Every structure is written in C-alpha cells, then in structure tokens.
Amino acid sequence: MTRTMTAYFDSVQEAERAAYDLAQRVPGVRGEVFDARTDSQRLEALALPSEDAETLHEGFRRGGGVVHAEVPDGRFEELAAALEASGAVDLEQREAEWRKSGWTGARRGDDVAPLPTGGATAARGSATTGAAGAAEAQRLGPATDEASIPIVEERLRVGKREAGHGRVRIRSYVVETPVQEQVTLREEHVQVERRPVDRAVSGTEAGFQERVVEATERAEEAVVSKEARVKEEVSLKKTAEERTETVRDTVRRTEVEVEDGRSAGAAKRNGVAGTAKEPGRDI
Known part of the structure; x- marks a missing residue:
C-alpha cells in the first residue's frame, strides 16, 4: 500500500529546495513541486478536498508552493518528518493569519469549486491500494494480440532568465554650512588738536592769509567672494562577469x-x- 502526501511552503523556492532535500533524506521517494504556474491537468492529480481549494488559491497568489510525493505506508512518518524539517507550514494556521490581515475568502464548509491550481497543508496524507499504484493488468486475447509498455525517462533542461537584484541611484543635493574667517582691516582717523602757543610770527608763516587744510579718513572693508571647485566625483559603472552554477534536481524514468x-x-x-x-x- 502506498500513501500520498502534500506539503505547503511559503515560497516556491522553499518548495523546490524541500523536494531536492526529500530525495536525499528519503531515498527512492521523489517530490513534485506545484505552484501557480503549474498546468491545471497536472494539478488535478492531487485530488485534494474542495474545502482547501480557496485557501490554496490564496497561498499560490502569495507565492507559495506545494510538494507532492508518494511513499510506501511504512515510510509515511519518515516522509512527514523530512518535509517538516524542510520548512513545511500548517496551511490552516496560514489561513487564520490571512483572515486576520483582511483576506475574506470562502471559509471551511462553504461550497468551493475543485482546485484547478495546486496546494496543500503540511502532513496531509492519503492511502492508495496497489503495489505502487499499479493499474489493472491488460490481458492479451488471440495469439496475434500485442501490447507494449513505453519506457519513459525525464531529462533535465536548464535555461536562463534575467532577474533584478536591486537598483543603485546617485542623487546630489545642496547643503549649506556656516563658515568664518578672520581678516585684518586698516582704518585711518583724523583728529583735530588745538594747543596754546606764544611766539613771534616767523618770516615763513603767513600771518593774515586764508588757508585750508584737509585730511581724508580711509578704512579697509572686508570683501567676500566665493569660488565653486570640484573636489570629488561619484559615478556609476556597470561590469559583467560570468559564473558557473550547478543545478541539482531529480529526474524520473520508467x-x-x-x-x-x-x-x-x-x-x-x-x-x-x-x-x-x-x-x-x-x-
């Protein structure tokens, strides 16, 4: 007898990592990853209860993913422990958190359409009969009858896509900073002095003539001028490099x-x- 299990993860990346770890921790068991991009015909194979459909819709909308695996009945607990160790979360708990934050999807017990896009709760399992889910045997009739079983093998194809990793932006703005300098200024002052004198007029002195003597005061004033100078440059420059990354996954064969x-x-x-x-x- 075999049992199937589906486990929900908060992100598709976590689900993909859990599927890879599952193949290492439970040899012979392969987990399939389902998310919002999965074809609806593949998702129908999950056969999940309809009451989980609306919640799983919301989980996929929020970027979640599901790992689905088949395991012999005797290794069910081993599979559940491996998925929980990889970060599987309780979908009912997530549903309660989403409803607290304002999500108003259908509640459990409401009539919900069958799930066209996958999802599941952690540690949800079901039993199926057969020695690995074997189909009913096809029996040949007359001696001329012939039947064949195709040998199918998956091949890994690795592509590339561009993804943004953040933006760097340079913005300039003006900052005013108070500064001060000291400068020595010279000033001239004119003083008028009168002092008593008692002497005879000399021949060089004009006794009774009009005379005018002038003196001009001068003073230095501070003159301020500013010069803009470039003291540093900040620039953006893009460079490119190539790296080799090892992509790990599991492939199936018949x-x-x-x-x-x-x-x-x-x-x-x-x-x-x-x-x-x-x-x-x-x-």
Missing part, C-alpha cells in the same frame, strides 16, 4: 520488470533463458 511464471522447459522452447525477473529489460 523501469520494466518481467515476471515469467512458465516452467523452465517452456521458457527454453520459446527461446527465453535467464532468471524469472529481469528488471530494466524492454519488452
């Missing part, structure tokens, strides 16, 4: 196991020899 229940003699008569089970052999 293997075929042949079960030959005929006796050894019958097998030899039909040109078949070897063990009863031959994994990986095309038929």
